Amino acid sequence: MERILEYAYVAVVVVLLFGATIFVHELGHFLVALWRRMRVEAFAIGFGPKIWSATRKGIEYSIRWIPAGGFVRLPQMVTSEALEGGSRSGEPIPPAPPSSKILVAIAGPAMNVAFAFLVATVIYFVGLPVLVNPSLVGRVDPDSEEAKLGIREGDRIVEVSGKPVKSWEEINTITALAPSNVFHVVIEREGQRLAFDLRARTNEVVGLKYLNLEPLEHPVAGMVEADMPAAKAGLQPGDEFVSVNGVPVLGREHLIELVSRHEGQPIEVVVKRDGRLVTLTMAPKYDPERKRARIGVMFAGGVYEVIRPGPTPWEQVKGVWDRTVAVLGALIRSKETGVKAKDLSGPVGILSAMAVKAKTDFRLLLDFLVLLNINLAILNLLPVPVLDGGHVVMAILEKIRGRPLSLRAIEVTNTVFAACLLAFMLYVTFFDVRRVPLFKAMFDNVSQTEQVIRPASADTNAPADPTP
Numbered sequence: 001m002e003r004i005l006e007y008a009y010v011a012v013v014v015v016l017l018f019g020a021t022i023f024v025h026e027l028g029h030f031l032v033a034l035w036r037r038m039r040v041e042a043f044a045i046g047f048g049p050k051i052w053s054a055t056r057k058g059i060e061y062s063i064r065w066i067p068a069g070g071f072v073r074l075p076q077m078v079t080s081e082a083l084e085g086g087s088r089s090g091e092p093i094p095p096a097p098p099s100s101k102i103l104v105a106i107a108g109p110a111m112n113v114a115f116a117f118l119v120a121t122v123i124y125f126v127g128l129p130v131l132v133n134p135s136l137v138g139r140v141d142p143d144s145e146e147a148k149l150g151i152r153e154g155d156r157i158v159e160v161s162g163k164p165v166k167s168w169e170e171i172n173t174i175t176a177l178a179p180s181n182v183f184h185v186v187i188e189r190e191g192q193r194l195a196f197d198l199r200a201r202t203n204e205v206v207g208l209k210y211l212n213l214e215p216l217e218h219p220v221a222g223m224v225e226a227d228m229p230a231a232k233a234g235l236q237p238g239d240e241f242v243s244v245n246g247v248p249v250l251g252r253e254h255l256i257e258l259v260s261r262h263e264g265q266p267i268e269v270v271v272k273r274d275g276r277l278v279t280l281t282m283a284p285k286y287d288p289e290r291k292r293a294r295i296g297v298m299f300a301g302g303v304y305e306v307i308r309p310g311p312t313p314w315e316q317v318k319g320v321w322d323r324t325v326a327v328l329g330a331l332i333r334s335k336e337t338g339v340k341a342k343d344l345s346g347p348v349g350i351l352s353a354m355a356v357k358a359k360t361d362f363r364l365l366l367d368f369l370v371l372l373n374i375n376l377a378i379l380n381l382l383p384v385p386v387l388d389g390g391h392v393v394m395a396i397l398e399k400i401r402g403r404p405l406s407l408r409a410i411e412v413t414n415t416v417f418a419a420c421l422l423a424f425m426l427y428v429t430f431f432d433v434r435r436v437p438l439f440k441a442m443f444d445n446v447s448q449t450e451q452v453i454r455p456a457s458a459d460t461n462a463p464a465d466p467t468p
Contacts, residue, residue: 230297264293327339
């Protein structure tokens with residue numbers, strides 16, 4: 001019964017907050033359209049068939065089945081019938097001035113930014129949980145280039161490519177998204193700072209780059225399931241996972257990914273036990289219930305510290321902006337970074353991530369909500385037809401020409417881009433569905449939260465722990 005209530009709580013919270021993000025965006029369009037005396041025919045949350053609808057003062061309000069966005073139907077702003085349906089009115093409608101179209105288009109993203117600042121303000125007062133995972137270097141292979149350069153176990157990495165870091169999550173993010181594979185790394189040792197130029201390796205399993213260094217703190221085995229590969233190979237509770245097939249384990253999610261990619265194939269797992277390294281050979285076994293290959297281990301719970309007060313609203317929003325720009329840059333330089341469109345998340349991935357954070361700590365969900373709203377604002381302002389940025393561009397062109405653009409050309413362009421947008425959603429959703437077992441493993445993880453009263457910057461954000 002307790003499990004059912006937990007699932008119900010997470011589902012309700014996630015749906016409400018995801019819906020709130022869409023609602024405030026569409027509310028911005030709606031309110032400014034009314035202010036500019038434009039005709040409004042519909043206000044919808046979601047796409048597709050209607051779950052609920054009602055008409056008030058000539059405006060149809062509805063909630064729809066596909067939670068991938070929403071829309072306000074404004075016949076004076078030509079949109080795509082593929083997403084919003086056609087106008088219900090057959091009456092001639094006077095054209096709206098370009099200035100009104102621009103204001104209406106910008107209002108949606110502006111509301112998301114305002115909502116993000118509001119949520120960030122709440123986080124500042126209630127505090128932000130941060131995963132305890134300091135950027136300390138673990139064992140350094142004596143024969144490695146890093147050891148020859150002078151890097152030692154216990155060194156603290158404080159800067160990568162000019163960016164300050166405090167955790168391995170930050171180090172891994174910077175390394176994975178950078179177009180270069182050589183990084184200027186600054187470490188701190190006994191009060192002194194030393195600088196090194198380190199060459200990253202590419203993880204062939206996930207296709208992303210990583211530094212050839214191990215974290216001092218590794219994922220720790222909690223319960224080892226009987227009759228599973230890990231138990232048969234001799235894995236014991238308390239063992240620390242160091243590497244899989246020679247690839248350093250960068251975290252719990254990384255370990256799950258390494259294991260799930262080798263179903264039925266023998267893998268060498270190096271663990272640290274009582275201060276010494278032990279190599280175990282096991283073949284991950286497919287788990288029909290979780291729909292992925294597993295070795296049969298439950299992680300010991302992760303520990304979060306609550307930093308109070310949290311980062312300031314500006315620090316949080318700026319941190320999200322910097323990460324979003326870095327991801328977009330990594331996508332543009334996909335050949336150098338290995339980051340591809342399939343690594344992005346659609347509605348399934350977003351809702352799954354929100355569920356994981358809601359279960360771990362409600363404040364982590366609020367932190368994700370800041371990220372979601374800023375990302376939604378940025379993406380909607382891209383100059384692409386159908387998106388808000390596309391409306392702004394077309395309104396500017398209309399203003400420059402001094403007359404409306406060809407209605408037929410706009411309709412065709414919007415329909416084509418709407419089809420591309422739907423195809424892209426299906427593409428990322430396909431990979432989201434394949435990652436559902438990973439999200440479920442993360443959801444099942446048990447973490448511990450400790451209260452710490454000390455200020456921190458937005459750069460201390462860390463994702464929730466997964467469980468294999």
